[in-house]
Amino acid sequence: MNATRQDGAGITARPPRALLRGSGDLGPAVVVYRLESGGHRQTGVVVEVSVDDYRGGRIRRHEATQPARVRELEEQAEATGVERMPVMLVHRGHLSIADITSAAPTARLHDGSATHTVWVRRDEAGARALCDEIGRIGNLYIADGHHRMLAADRYAARRGLGSDHPSAFTLAALFPSDEMRILGYHRCFALAPDNTARDVLDRLAEHPLTERIEESPAADTEPGVVAVGLGDRWYRLRLRASGVLDAFAIEQEILPKLHDLTAGEAAADRQHAVEACWCGGRNAFRLIPHPPTIDQVLTTSDEGLPMPPKSTWFDPKPTAELFLRPLI
Structure with a gap:
């Protein structure tokens, strides 16, 4: 036919x-x-x-x-x-x-x-x-x-x-x-030698996009809130309103400020199970943004503005x- x-x-x-x-x-x-x-x-x-x-x-x-x-x-x-x-x-x-x-x-x-x-x-x-x-x-x-x-x-x-x-x-x-x-896309990074969870928290706390960071009992997210995993502890990173999607803020603003603390991306776990992203037991930290809505994804496509890799x-x-x- x-x-x-x-x-x-x-x-x-x-x-x-x-x-x-x-x-x-x-x-x-x-x-x-x-x-x-x-x-x-x-x-x-x-x-x-x-x-x-x-x-x-x-x-x-x-x-x-x-x-x-x-x-x-x-x-x-x-x-x-x-x-x-x-x-x-x-x-x-x-x-x-x-x-x-x-x-x-x-x-x-x-x-x-x-x-x-x-x-x-x-x-x-x-x-x-x-x-x-x-x-x-x-x-x-x-x-x-x-x-x-x-x-x-x-x-x-x-x-x-x-x-x-x-x-x-x-x-x-x-x-x-x-x-x-659409589920949150886990990002997992191995820390470079001699760097610690405290180094990551201090760097996040001083970032211009950070409104506040606080400990959390679980990997909770919502629009404007990123779950941060350090060892066996979780934190809520609340971002200041910037007019961009959380995925853009992480890729373009947050991660570049943490680059020197990492030994590279150790795993990119895209499954919804939080427990799966442990980077093989290495000293690591995890970022889990709140997933964009389907309307946000379609609007981004209509505007011809590709989202960063590992956004959805x-x-x-x-x-x-x-x-x-x-x-x-």
């Missing part, structure tokens, strides 16, 4: 030309994908989206990418000729898919942290209607997969095989913005164990 776009300004989407684990070729179908974790649930659809929409700014990013990771993904695509992990995209509003989830699922997978459920309705007309509906919902926003999206763009540019070729698209899972969950952790995420999409 050819890709469809409702008008010249809309998103180009088409049903996925892919295999579903245990069910074979998806065919022209509506594919609904649900993620569940810790009482949270989000339900979206799996389609292919055009890399031209990424180039044209209709698929928008909110984080910068690391060149080495993009190259690694490009090399994987060249070596295997397949995609396994959908880019996770967010849209405002909702799509017409509610009736599909009342049927028995086609596939279900538990990966230890989330449950992944897929419904496949083999309906060419319905699949075309869904893609037309996607073309009318406005911009899409990358939640997870900035590196995969850029790698797909570069893969398509090298291939240059036409706008309808598989390499001109990438596999994507689209979810409504009001169902997304969308949870749960799609798995690489369900879909297989050929690129040739």
Whole structure:
């Protein structure tokens, strides 16, 4: 089935030309994908989206990418000729898919942290209607997969095989913005030799952005309050109002003032479990900002101002164990 776009300004989407684990070729179908974790649930659809929409700014990013990771993904695509992990995209509003989830699922997978459920309705007309509906919902926003999206763009540019070729698209899972969950992104640093927790506290206390810092029984955050972990103790760092997101304040203002106290970033734990970020037992300190809201992320994307790396952790995420999409 050819890709469809409702008008010249809309998103180009088409049903996925892919295999579903245990069910074979998806065919022209509506594919609904649900993620569940810790009482949270989000339900979206799996389609292919055009890399031209990424180039044209209709698929928008909110984080910068690391060149080495993009190259690694490009090399994987060249070596295997397949995609396994959908880019996770967010849209405002909702799509017409509610009736599909009342049927028995086609596939279900538990990966230890989330449950992944897929419904496949083999309906060419319905699949075309869904893609037309996607073309009318406005911009899409990358939640997870900035590196995969850029790698797909570069893969398509090298291939240059036409706008309808598989390499001109990438596999994507689209979810409504009001169902997304963003967790705080833990930053963990090893202290340089001869530096102590007191050195970090003193440096934070004298920082111009610090309103106050106080001990806390847990890693509590709220807008404008960063959790600071030092050894087995936690502190609340309350920032002065600066008009910028906490993630920007940490990356651009706080961390540069602490750089000489550290031996580098020892771990970047992105999971929601605080206990996981212990830097292998080394003398370390942790920073956990309050996560931005989904509206703040989308607004940042609309303004074309990428957030610092490690600003958002969308949870749960799609798995690489369900879909297989050929690129040739």
